[in-house]
Amino acid sequence: xxxxxxxxxxxxxxxxxxxxxxxxxxxxxxxxxxxxxxxxxxxxxxxxxxxxxxxxxxxxxxxxxxxxxxxxxxxxxxxxxxxxxxxxxxxxxxxxxxxxxxxxxxxxxxxxxxxxxxxxxxxxxxxxxxxxxxxxxxxxxxxxxxxxxxxxxxxxxxxxxxxxxxxxxxxxxxxxxxxxxxxxxxxxxxxxxxxxxxxxxxxxxxxxxxxxxxxxxxxxxxxxxxxxxxxxxxxxxxxxxxxxxxxxxxxxxxxxxxxxxxxxxxxxxxxxxxxxxxxxxxxxxxxxxxxxxxxxxxxxxxxxxxxxxxxxxxxxxxxxxxxxxxxxxxxxxxxxxxxxxxxxxxxxxxxxxxxxxxxxxxxxxxxxxxxxxxxxxxxxxxxxxxxxxxxxxxxxxxxxxxxxxxxxxxxxxxxxxxxxxxxxxxxxxxxxxxxxxxxxxxxxxxxxxxxxxxxxxxxxxxxxxxxxxxxxxxxxxxxxxxxxxxxxxxxxxxxxxxxxxxxxxxxxxxxxxxxxxxxxxxxxxxxxxxxxxxxxxxxxxxxxxxxx
Amino acid sequence: xxxxxxxxxxxxxxxxxxxxxxxxxxxxxxxxxxxxxxxxxxxxxxxxxxxxxxxxxxxxxxxxxxxxxxxxxxxxxxxxxxxxxxxxxxxxxxxxxxxxxxxxxxxxxxxxxxxxxxxxxxxxxxxxxxxxxxxxxxxxxxxxxxxxxxxxxxxxxxxxxxxxxxxxxxxxxxxxxxxxxxxxxxxxxxxxxxxxxxxxxxxxxxxxxxxxxxxxxxxxxxxxxxxxxxxxxxxxxxxxxxxxxxxxxxxxxxxxxxxxxxxxxxxxxxxxxxxxxxxxxxxxxxxxxxxxxxxxxxxxxx
Numbered sequence: 057x058x059x060x061x062x063x064x065x066x067x068x069x070x071x072x073x074x075x076x077x078x079x080x081x082x083x084x085x086x087x088x089x090x091x092x093x094x095x096x097x098x099x100x101x102x103x104x105x106x107x108x109x110x111x112x113x114x115x116x117x118x119x120x121x122x123x124x125x126x127x128x129x130x131x132x133x134x135x136x137x138x139x140x141x142x143x144x145x146x147x148x149x150x151x152x153x154x155x156x157x158x159x160x161x162x163x164x165x166x167x168x169x170x171x172x173x174x175x176x177x178x179x180x181x182x183x184x185x186x187x188x189x190x191x192x193x194x195x196x197x198x199x200x201x202x203x204x205x206x207x208x209x210x211x212x213x214x215x216x217x218x219x220x221x222x223x224x225x226x227x228x229x230x231x232x233x234x235x236x237x238x239x240x241x242x243x244x245x246x247x248x249x250x251x252x253x254x255x256x257x258x259x260x261x262x263x264x265x266x267x268x269x270x271x272x273x274x275x276x277x278x279x280x281x282x283x284x285x286x287x288x289x290x291x292x293x294x295x296x297x298x299x300x301x302x303x304x305x306x307x308x309x310x311x312x313x314x315x316x317x318x319x320x321x322x323x324x325x326x327x328x329x330x331x332x333x334x335x336x337x338x339x340x341x342x343x344x345x346x347x348x349x350x351x352x353x354x355x356x357x358x359x360x361x362x363x364x365x366x367x368x369x370x371x372x373x374x375x376x377x378x379x380x381x382x383x384x385x386x387x388x389x390x391x392x393x394x395x396x397x398x399x400x401x402x403x404x405x406x407x408x409x410x411x412x413x414x415x416x417x418x419x420x421x422x423x424x425x426x427x428x429x430x431x432x433x434x435x436x437x438x439x440x441x442x443x444x445x446x447x448x449x450x451x452x453x454x455x456x457x458x459x460x461x462x463x464x465x466x467x468x469x470x471x472x473x474x475x476x477x478x479x480x481x482x483x484x485x486x487x488x489x490x491x492x493x494x495x496x497x498x499x500x501x502x503x504x505x506x507x508x509x510x511x512x513x514x515x516x517x518x519x520x521x522x523x524x525x526x527x528x529x530x531x532x533x534x535x536x537x538x539x540x541x542x543x544x545x546x547x548x549x550x551x552x553x554x555x556x557x558x559x560x561x562x563x564x565x566x567x568x569x570x571x572x573x574x575x576x577x578x579x580x581x582x583x584x585x586x587x588x589x590x591x592x593x594x595x596x597x598x599x600x601x602x603x604x
Numbered sequence: 605x606x607x608x609x610x611x612x613x614x615x616x617x618x619x620x621x622x623x624x625x626x627x628x629x630x631x632x633x634x635x636x637x638x639x640x641x642x643x644x645x646x647x648x649x650x651x652x653x654x655x656x657x658x659x660x661x662x663x664x665x666x667x668x669x670x671x672x673x674x675x676x677x678x679x680x681x682x683x684x685x686x687x688x689x690x691x692x693x694x695x696x697x698x699x700x701x702x703x704x705x706x707x708x709x710x711x712x713x714x715x716x717x718x719x720x721x722x723x724x725x726x727x728x729x730x731x732x733x734x735x736x737x738x739x740x741x742x743x744x745x746x747x748x749x750x751x752x753x754x755x756x757x758x759x760x761x762x763x764x765x766x767x768x769x770x771x772x773x774x775x776x777x778x779x780x781x782x783x784x785x786x787x788x789x790x791x792x793x794x795x796x797x798x799x800x801x802x803x804x805x806x807x808x809x810x811x812x813x814x815x816x817x818x819x820x821x822x823x824x825x826x827x828x829x830x831x832x833x834x835x836x837x838x839x840x841x842x843x844x845x846x847x848x849x850x851x852x853x854x855x856x857x858x859x860x861x862x863x864x865x866x867x868x869x870x871x872x873x874x875x876x877x878x879x880x881x882x883x884x885x886x887x888x889x890x891x892x893x894x895x896x897x898x899x900x901x902x903x904x905x906x
Contacts, residue, residue, distance in 0.1 A: 085838065087833055087839055089702070089828075090699040090843075091843065092844070
């Protein structure tokens with residue numbers, strides 16, 4: 057055993073005056089009384105024997121000396137062998153996924169994990185270090201490396217489950233970076249083992265398992281979308297899965313802005329799924345909610361209901377800058393939820409939500425950032441400059457993955473003539489004729505403009521379905537709402553509470569240090585506590601005249 | 605000796621005393637006419653009995669109304685009111701002089717003398733004969749017989765001149781000696797702490813057995829039944845000089861208190877069984893309360 061302050065042993069010298077004082081105090085105090093009659097009657101009481109008085113005096117002295125020895129021992133700041141062992145560094149990673157909210161008894165898995173981590177933090181020795189992460193996406197660093205248990209416990213109190221947006225891979229990568237900065241460091245992941253991608257957890261991670269497999273019925277998918285062909289409608293999709301060993305029966309209730317619109321009986325075999333779609337007229341903004349009812353109580357409550365909101369349909373304004381053109385006008389008429397107007401010329405400032413179709417005209421000054429579809433412009437501009445004509449133009453390549461070109465078929469489109477354009481560097485080619493761009497532009501989140509290098513009248517594009525689809529793609533990409541709005545259902549893996557089989561699931565990783573909680577306290581602390589208790593006991597004996 | 609100074613008996617207190625009189629449970633024969641019932645029939649106005657006329661009787665005491673109704677000469681007897689002999693014995697042993705060093709209350713002896721003076725005044729006021737004695741291991745001092753209120757100053761003088769050589773307590777010797785010397789029975793008031801190593805029974809029985817109307821004033825200091833000293837103590841008996849080492853802890857003190865309580869209960873029971881009066885007097889009690897309330901409550905005065 058080592059001592060940080062061995063000079064404190066000198067305090068044992070106080071034993072000499074204590075012994076001297078006890079020797080001085082051996083004389084009895086004389087008292088005169090009116091009679092000894094009553095004292096004589098009770099002299100058989102045990103404390104009155106001379107032997108007891110001697111023992112009592114020595115016992116009292118012994119108590120005092122032991123107290124002095126304990127205090128002196130504490131002052132020397134002793135270090136036990138286990139305290140001088142190698143310090144450890146641990147990165148604790150909490151799995152905040154929705155499945156951690158599964159309730160098992162009085163606690164959720166998340167609460168149990170926090171309790172286990174709280175215990176592990178309290179077991180850290182003064183020279184052990186730890187960091188605390190939550191595997192959210194992006195990962196949350198609640199505490200960097202610290203030896204302060206108070207800081208770690210405060211950080212742990214701030215930890216919250218996130219439900220969705222969990223990334224074990226990112227969190228463990230960050231934990232690995234932290235681990236590499238400390239010698240002898242390890243990573244401990246507190247999780248229930250319900251992982252979407254088991255490959256995210258590599259072998260370097262010690263898993264502290266929380267929870268047991270539980271039966272559960274939950275909504276794994278709930279979404280709403282407006283069909284492209286009929287934006288005024290909403291298609292609501294629902295999926296319910298069951299994980300358990302018995303058949304589950306109940307109902308699914310669908311609410312629309314708080315009003316019950318449908319109730320469907322559901323019968324689920326173990327491991328089975330139930331799916332359903334509803335087509336509902338809903339041009340305005342709506343909130344849909346699905347609830348499970350009548351099923352036996354299960355572990356996870358967050359997947360017993362799901363909500364999804366969908367915005368109202370958005371009418372896109374199209375300004376056609378062109379001479380009268382029946383093809384364009386007919387195509388715009390055919391597009392749903394489009395309000396168009398034709399003008400011969402433009403002035404003023406552009407409407408940022410509108411689509412400008414310039415047919416053989418050029419955007420005026422100030423329209424550089426407008427959403428624009430330029431059809432064979434007669435002169436150069438931010439869209440490039442003409443460089444002759446394309447010889448025997450033929451659509452050879454189409455970028456079908458681009459939003460503007462999706463579902464368009466250009467394979468049999470014939471073009472009489474096309475202008476060869478020198479495109480600006482930022483522009484992307486959507487369709488080309490053997491290296492010469494036929495349709496190009498910039499159609500992404502930053503800007504929306506595209507150029508058609510040919511006249512509509514000089515091709516049969518206007519007679520093909522590709523033409524309205526191209527216009528439709530341009531219009532749809534300007535709508536602010538997404539086509540499909542998913543809900544925040546936990547997901548199929550989480551609702552099934554499926555445990556990923558990695559190693560021994562129930563072999564919890566050992567806590568750092570020797571293991572027992574009392575080892576977390578330094579030895580001097582225990583010596584001082586023992587001295588305090590000793591003093592209380594001595595005082596108790598003194599007040600009852602058992603000692604003096 | 606301020607404890608028995610006549611200054612303490614102010615006129616208001618004395619006037620309240622004068623409304624009281626000593627009460628006895630028995631009727632004794634007196635020597636002189638006074639204000640107390642006696643066994644004799646005599647010349648008072650208190651009717652006692654009738655008896656047949658006998659020659660030589662005083663014809664003034666024939667009840668002529670009876671003669672008119674039944675035709676027989678009947679003598680109307682009235683009680684003779686005589687004096688009572690009141691003996692007050694005050695324990696002057698060393699234990700009666702003891703008191704805690706830090707206490708500012710009177711000693712048991714001082715309080716007993718004051719009580720004796722008050723009772724003596726009551727007896728004098730009732731035209732009774734009063735005598736006072738000191739005793740410890742034996743009878744120490746005798747005051748002689750007093751009668752009439754002017755003798756109160758002589759009583760005070762006697763009490764003030766108490767013997768100053770306190771010794772132990774021997775109730776049996778002292779009280780038996782007193783009993784044997786008394787030709788007339790009467791009220792015997794004993795003021796003592798009864799701390800006789802030989803026991804109190806034989807001493808008190810020496811009076812009760814001789815048909816004295818015994819009343820015991822048991823005087824104790826609070827420190828005697830509720831000691832507060834703790835720790836290792838060498839106790840020294842102020843009478844015998846014996847010593848005893850004790851460790852006064854809570855348990856021992858509790859046993860001590862129980863022992864004292866048993867002693868007091870024993871005294872009370874003994875007095876009750878022998879038709880003797882018993883009054884427990886604590887030295888921290890108010891003197892007025894003792895004389896004007898406690899004695900009245902316990903039948904010593906009325």
